[in-house]
Amino acid sequence: MSKQKMLTVRMDEELYKTVKEKCNKRLGITVSTLVKVFLKSFATQRGVGFYIGDEDLCALFNRWMSKRQFEKARGGRVAVIGPKLKDLYNLGEKP
Numbered sequence: 641m642s643k644q645k646m647l648t649v650r651m652d653e654e655l656y657k658t659v660k661e662k663c664n665k666r667l668g669i670t671v672s673t674l675v676k677v678f679l680k681s682f683a684t685q686r687g688v689g690f691y692i693g694d695e696d697l698c699a700l701f702n703r704w705m706s707k708r709q710f711e712k713a714r715g716g717r718v719a720v721i722g723p724k725l726k727d728l729y730n731l732g733e734k735p
Contacts, residue, residue, distance in 0.1 A: 647675070649675070656671075659671055659674070666709075667705070667708055667712075668708055668711070668712050669708075673725070677701075677725075677728050680728065681697055681701075681728070685697050700727060700728065701728065703722050703723050704722065704723040704724075704725070704727070704728060706722070707720050707722035707723065
């Protein structure tokens, strides 16, 4: 396993609550996961973020979001074909 580093981000309490709630309720992920996806996209893409970077990232992220929302609506009981979270983490790696 590779070495890991910790990142501490300071923000006001209201922003943190809003981000945490949206991540949990709408996406079914943690704030940590959201930050990791953003940082991976930032490091591997030409742009600065999800919708500013390459179009392939936008399409992949949109497909993953749609899949997550469908799974969340179904209570996670249905296996859905589509991109996995690891596909977003592995953006810069070419097969």
